[in-house]
Amino acid sequence: MSRKLSYEHIDKLIDECARQSNRFFTDGVSEDESCFELFRRAIVHRNQVAWEAIYNQYHKLVRYWIQHCSSAYFTHEDDIQSLVNATFAKFWHSIPPEKFDNFKSLRALLGYLKLCAGSATTDRIRRQKYQTLLTDLEEVRTLPSDDDIEQSSLDKAAREQFWAYIQTQLKDEDEWFVIYHTFVLGWKPRDIQKEFPQRFPDVKDVYRVKRNVLDRLRRSEGMRRWME
Amino acid sequence: MTCSFLDTLSDVIFDRLTSGEIPDDVRHHIQQCETCRQEVEALRSFTALAARYLYRVTCPSPDTLALFAHMPTQFSEEEQTRIREHLETCVECHSEYEMLVEMMGLPLTLPPAVSIGETLRTIVARLRPPSASHNTSTAPMALRGATLLPEGLVYETEDVLIVLDLERESVATFSLSGFLSSKDGNEVAFEGVKVHLRKNGSVLQTAVVDEFDTFVFSNVPPGTYHLEIDCADARILIETVEVA
Ligand SMILES: [Zn+2]
Numbered sequence: 001m002s003r004k005l006s007y008e009h010i011d012k013l014i015d016e017c018a019r020q021s022n023r024f025f026t027d028g029v030s031e032d033e034s035c036f037e038l039f040r041r042a043i044v045h046r047n048q049v050a051w052e053a054i055y056n057q058y059h060k061l062v063r064y065w066i067q068h069c070s071s072a073y074f075t076h077e078d079d080i081q082s083l084v085n086a087t088f089a090k091f092w093h094s095i096p097p098e099k100f101d102n103f104k105s106l107r108a109l110l111g112y113l114k115l116c117a118g119s120a121t122t123d124r125i126r127r128q129k130y131q132t133l134l135t136d137l138e139e140v141r142t143l144p145s146d147d148d149i150e151q152s153s154l155d156k157a158a159r160e161q162f163w164a165y166i167q168t169q170l171k172d173e174d175e176w177f178v179i180y181h182t183f184v185l186g187w188k189p190r191d192i193q194k195e196f197p198q199r200f201p202d203v204k205d206v207y208r209v210k211r212n213v214l215d216r217l218r219r220s221e222g223m224r225r226w227m228e
Numbered sequence: 229m230t231c232s233f234l235d236t237l238s239d240v241i242f243d244r245l246t247s248g249e250i251p252d253d254v255r256h257h258i259q260q261c262e263t264c265r266q267e268v269e270a271l272r273s274f275t276a277l278a279a280r281y282l283y284r285v286t287c288p289s290p291d292t293l294a295l296f297a298h299m300p301t302q303f304s305e306e307e308q309t310r311i312r313e314h315l316e317t318c319v320e321c322h323s324e325y326e327m328l329v330e331m332m333g334l335p336l337t338l339p340p341a342v343s344i345g346e347t348l349r350t351i352v353a354r355l356r357p358p359s360a361s362h363n364t365s366t367a368p369m370a371l372r373g374a375t376l377l378p379e380g381l382v383y384e385t386e387d388v389l390i391v392l393d394l395e396r397e398s399v400a401t402f403s404l405s406g407f408l409s410s411k412d413g414n415e416v417a418f419e420g421v422k423v424h425l426r427k428n429g430s431v432l433q434t435a436v437v438d439e440f441d442t443f444v445f446s447n448v449p450p451g452t453y454h455l456e457i458d459c460a461d462a463r464i465l466i467e468t469v470e471v472a
């Protein structure tokens with residue numbers, strides 16, 4: 001990055017970044033310096049004007065990434081817009097000023113922005129399915145916040161312990177399959193039967209196994225400490 | 229006190245105890261019988277607890293999966309093997325991963341928009357940021373009165389300024405009008421230029437720019453549209469026009 005740009009007036013940078021981005025769009029070449037400098041000011045100086053300019057300059061690009069790949073999951077304008085916002089929020093929160101030096105070029109920054117778009121989209125897909133699962137259990141709650149990647153306030157270690165315990169209570173593979181797909185993946189008995197017709201020729205087989213396990217687990221002594 | 233009522237239920241009905249659709253006679257019994265009511269309560273809190281603790285507990289986090297799709301070499305050999313093995317067995321992660329691989333393969337610039345097979349170059353008009361609209365002394369603001377124009381509706385390309393104006397015609401329709409001018413202040417004739425109003429790729433209406441460099445679409449229902457302006461040397465695209 002050339003030194004002189006660090007003294008440039010922000011309005012000039014914004015115009016220049018837009019102009020260069022347009023050039024890239026039309027002739028496939030551009031000078032990245034002004035856009036890179038905008039990112040630097042936004043992240044290192046936490047400069048709000050620079051940050052807004054970055055949003056204005058790149059939100060369509062982010063929307064294009066998301067829309068292009070997630071149409072199977074999200075079609076509503078509100079969902080897409082909220083994913084675009086989540087992407088920028090994630091980007092902003094995950095690069096503290098002292099980390100900016102890890103990025104050597106505009107390409108690297110935009111690559112990371114895309115990574116944030118991918119992660120935010122995946123997170124949203126999971127939370128949406130989790131929400132459906134809770135609704136089915138009559139446990140309707142509000143969607144966990146965007147920061148809450150693990151979809152609940154439970155920490156990862158506690159969840160892993162719980163899963164380890166549950167697995168000790170399962171008697172055979174059939175039980176493991178039913179419980180894993182029911183609770184870990186959030187599937188319905190019918191989906192489980194369809195995916196494993198050899199193992200479960202009838203959906204009633206899934207219901208039977210599930211009932212046996214639930215009956216055992218809810219009565220088990222070891223469950224007490226989680227049930228409180 | 230014991231009650232064996234729950235044991236008499238079929239597996240399917242038993243499963244419904246944890247969801248909303250419980251048959252009336254079962255519901256009736258549960259409401260009457262304290263023992264069964266407690267049993268069902270316990271069953272429900274267990275399933276809710278299990279869902280909360282276990283949902284995707286064995287899956288790589290969204291961050292991990294995205295990074296793996298982007299740059300697997302960021303992970304140790306051992307971690308890579310672990311994630312790959314998980315992807316082979318977990319249908320949910322597998323489809324997320326495929327989505328991510330596709331996204332990570334997309335370019336870092338917007339692709340040329342809506343190409344209809346003509347050789348005209350396409351320029352995307354940007355929404356002019358509010359701060360920049362103030363120091364503009366070009367015709368449209370003056371002509372129409374800056375106070376009447378919402379700032380967000382000024383678009384620009386390198387050479388052209390486009391001002392869009394939306395007015396409600398009836399309960400269900402709007403008129404969308406536009407004004408074109410060249411940014412360097414030179415007299416450029418836009419008269420006769422065609423403007424297309426598109427939605428989902430198809431042209432809904434075409435208007436012709438008049439001698440005052442304006443165009444208008446009437447009877448536009450609320451929705452999201454694209455505008456295409458066929459200038460002599462380029463097609464100008466406004467990717468998103470919200471009519472609401
Ligand atoms: Zn009873």
Ligand SMILES: [Zn+2]
Binds near residue numbers: 288319320321322
């Ligand atoms: Zn998984």
